[in-house]
Amino acid sequence: MRAVVIGAGVGGACAALALTEIGVTVQIYEASERSADVSGWVTLGPSASTVLDQLGVGAEVRRRGFPVTRVTTTDTVSGRQHSFERFEETHRWPSTHVWRRDLLSVLRTRLAEVGVTSCFGSRVDPADVAADLLVGADGARSMTRRALGDHRDPTFAGQLICYGHSEHVLGELPEGVLHFWSRPDGVAGYAGHRGHGSFWFSRGDAESAQSATGQPELLAALADLPIAKLVESSRVSRPVALYELEPSGIWHTTTTVLIGDAAHAVSPAAGRGASSAIEDAVFLARAIRDSPTVEAGLQAYDRIRRPVAMHTYRPTPGLRVPRVSAAELRW
Numbered sequence: 001m002r003a004v005v006i007g008a009g010v011g012g013a014c015a016a017l018a019l020t021e022i023g024v025t026v027q028i029y030e031a032s033e034r035s036a037d038v039s040g041w042v043t044l045g046p047s048a049s050t051v052l053d054q055l056g057v058g059a060e061v062r063r064r065g066f067p068v069t070r071v072t073t074t075d076t077v078s079g080r081q082h083s084f085e086r087f088e089e090t091h092r093w094p095s096t097h098v099w100r101r102d103l104l105s106v107l108r109t110r111l112a113e114v115g116v117t118s119c120f121g122s123r124v125d126p127a128d129v130a131a132d133l134l135v136g137a138d139g140a141r142s143m144t145r146r147a148l149g150d151h152r153d154p155t156f157a158g159q160l161i162c163y164g165h166s167e168h169v170l171g172e173l174p175e176g177v178l179h180f181w182s183r184p185d186g187v188a189g190y191a192g193h194r195g196h197g198s199f200w201f202s203r204g205d206a207e208s209a210q211s212a213t214g215q216p217e218l219l220a221a222l223a224d225l226p227i228a229k230l231v232e233s234s235r236v237s238r239p240v241a242l243y244e245l246e247p248s249g250i251w252h253t254t255t256t257v258l259i260g261d262a263a264h265a266v267s268p269a270a271g272r273g274a275s276s277a278i279e280d281a282v283f284l285a286r287a288i289r290d291s292p293t294v295e296a297g298l299q300a301y302d303r304i305r306r307p308v309a310m311h312t313y314r315p316t317p318g319l320r321v322p323r324v325s326a327a328e329l330r331w
Ligand SMILES: Cc1cc2nc3c(=O)[nH]c(=O)nc-3n(C[C@H](O)[C@H](O)[C@H](O)COP(=O)(O)OP(=O)(O)OC[C@H]3O[C@@H](n4cnc5c(N)ncnc54)[C@H](O)[C@@H]3O)c2cc1C
Pocket: 006, 007, 008, 009, 010, 011, 012, 029, 030, 031, 032, 040, 041, 042, 043, 044, 045, 122, 123, 124, 125, 137, 138, 139, 140, 142, 143, 161, 240, 259, 260, 261, 262, 265, 266, 268, 271, 272, 273, 274, 275, 276, 277
């Protein structure tokens, strides 16, 4: 079988690796250059590490990043604190915090090692692709989604976010812990590690993606928090508008399928988008392997992943987002 993957972001690269594992010949196209400077970072959940281990890159991703073992949230109005571990029962590793460019670099190096033909600097029109399987992993503004007849654009999630990174860490806060400070109109977060420095953000409600609310307001919201001490020594991003896409559209035809943000973009507030894309990759490959036809495989993938995506997008109050166990992710 020959597959083409459009997009070598985290989802597409993992899909190409997972499909190669089951014996599919894969070609991947990526619009940006291999050397493109990708900014920002992600915190991957425990299930992502399980998948990355299977794809032969888990150890290297964890070596480039650092473990996040706990999340602590402080309500800045009531002062109440809530804390939970970032380990999950069936998975070996906790969450991993990693620069996005490092994650992509490790995945793309692996693509070459396992013989995936990778074409960087190639923006592809899905209409021009002929393959037994076409995987649209081309992000929230996916052309592949449009080609399937779903012309929706992602919608503004009502918030702007500003990121900062400093070489210094906050000595008074434990490292490897994701700290959140919530307030009625936003949240700030921090994770520090002596070897990697401090990663922080300030996210706040905004009326529109072009709203006047900008960096000064988001930085002002940090005033009474420990993060305020880091702002001066930090590289601070411009405010980024956050978007989401309800996972209710067409996900597949007989030979074309969407994964990751192309199918179900959640706001980064959920902290799940990259992990979901990584999980999609392995569920897709398994469904293809275990089904009599590609179409049946794509139907099985949709049946398994859509309820999880729906629940991640708008969690049912009182119900936790269903966790994927290590057994479900094994070949
Ligand atoms: C500010 C921010 C912070 C986030 N933080 C987290 C976090 O902490 N944890 C987490 O789990 N998630 C986080 N997310 C979400 C996460 O980044 C996304 O869910 C994840 O990147 C989705 O991966 P993807 O591969 O589906 O899409 P993308 O990462 O968007 O990759 C799509 C790729 O397709 C390429 N492409 C697009 N069109 C074409 C074409 N026609 N031809 C060829 N290539 C094409 C693009 O260049 C891109 O490389 C964050 C998102 C944002 C915006």
